Amino acid sequence: MAEVVLEHIEKIYPNTEPKKKKKPKKGQPAEPEKKSNLKITDEGVVAVEDFNLKVADREFVVLVGPSGCGKSTTLRMVAGLESITRGTLTIDGVEMNDVAPKDRDIAMVFQNYALYPHMTVRDNLAFPLKLRKVDPAEINKKVEEAAQILGITQFLDRKPKALSGGQRQRVAIGRAIVREPKVLLMDEPLSNLDAKLRNQMRAEIIKLRQRINTTFMYVTHDQTEAMTLGDRIVIMKDGIVQQIGTPQDVYDHPANIFVSGFIGVPQMNYFNADLKKDGDTYSVLVEGVTIELPEDKQQRLRENGVEAQPITLGARPEHVSIYDGKGDQSHMLSGVVDVSEMMGSEVHLHLNVDGQDVIVIVPTTDVNFTFEKGALDVGKTVKFTFSGAVVHLFSKETEENLEYKNQEQHTFDL
């Protein structure tokens, strides 16, 4: 149980010697150089840039982003496995920058379990307590408790190699919780498990969180895990924090195009559009169709002093509605059904709108009962629209959300 504060944390990997370029073989073109989007300064490659976060006591914070975005590096800096180039890390008010990992009172669960192969499950769980010279009776009690919580009591005398992936990960979590650390760090703990087991373990982590009162920092590249587990989500890209907020917040108000695309499955649809301003009233023109914006959006745009400009309009697949033949169809866009994916309770339609792929989610019941038979088949032209209340307006130039561009999105604390 502890508060973790990261202030202006930076991680820079010093420049190493430039590797000799391989000479291309005769008749073959030279390999193109791989380019990383990470910032490179005189000091080296900036893996994490100006990271600010205050994790409250017992909060569950999830760091999410594509690979190479610096989320694991940040977690490893909290664990003490990576040095901090700049900035201050405090746990419970104590600066931890130069404290050894073992003295930070943290525990960590690794993606590949990192169990001690020569020890039984019981010894694996007891190892951190033995190192802290806890009384053997107490160790036994705590190991039994942790095994009980995680349902691994029957495996206590087995070696890790005799366990399945899910069981091994439980042991790894058990080893982390057995000594009741102030902060529990998890680095993609479910990435090695198959889809079914991952869902199951995700639910167990939620239950675990209710049982043990500690602060969690969790790294994942999976937005579903981030949305379901986190009290707050930190979305990162190229070493820079893009947005910090509750799952609902980042879903409803993405700070920029990257966040809007990263959070939500299937991905948000984007359209080239024009933001029109008529006096104090804004509207959006997309594919020749005008979309009216509700008053709260108008208000925010006015407050930000947004001018008329070409924009990228975002609409989530679940917010796009297909015209069912009833009512006015003058404000409708149209597209041809390219692919129809049956997902069970819903159908994902991929529409071709002027060469652009637009995904629409339609409940299966609607496909069967609301629409005429065959109306949504591949090759059919359908009309669709979306409400002005749920669209997202992004600047073409900066890719930032025009409604929230002047707000402090890199929230230090909610």
Place this chain on the structure above:
Amino acid sequence: MAEKAKGGLEAESKGLIVLSVILAIICIIWVLPMVAVVINSFKLNTFVKTETFALPTAESFAGWDNFIKGVTLGNYNFWLATWYSAFITIASSALILLFTSMAAWYIARVDSIFCKVVYFLCIFSMVVPFQMVMFTLSRTATQLHLDTPWTIPIIYLGFGAGLAIFMFVGFVKSIPLEIEEAAAIDGCSPVRTFFNVDVPMLRPTMISVGILEIMWVWNDYLLPYLVLDVEKYRTIPIFIQYLKGSYGTVDLGATMALILLAIIPVIVFYLCAQKYIIEGVAAGAVKG
């Protein structure tokens, strides 16, 4: 199609038979000297030269006489030589295992030019033949007072380090770093991480390296012969070399018997330890 497959299988099995025959011949050639040693150690001296590969007959069978003669013959105590051999072998192997595993761990885990240089020096030392350095070495050893059985393990450590470090570095690199990081978070200091976490995982490599070093040191003749004062200290190979009767005659039966005695401990050790070499101890530690 099926016929073609059948033909392919037949050709393959014929190839296997040819290969088996060739390998069997090589095996026989390989084992022949061993067989000769075993047979001749039970034969009377006169028959060793004349009927080298014949099994002992009622006429040529010597029983345990050769062994008794071998142990008691000569002006040096056989058991003292055994004690020196055993001490030098065990001490040298222990030193090599302890120091080279630690050095290899450092070399594998610390990415610096110093480590790379040390590593390449170790590999380089493997290709330098002993004969190239032996005279300067024996002189240096005398100057540094390393010419006793108690200090010769230090010289063995130097000569054994190359191969041992090469083998250990390869294995340490295959141990996932996360296990050591987990240990660091759980509360281990680097030294403790090495002894509590890495050494148990290194066991198969330790046993492999141990077997190689023990066989080498136990059987080594040249190094102790050059370095030690052979009047005072003899290992078993030197003892066998000095096994001469009066007027310089060599009792071949007794020599064979002693050679057999000398190789038995190594073979027993190898048989006891071989199951650990096969055992993959890191299985199940991490995904993959």
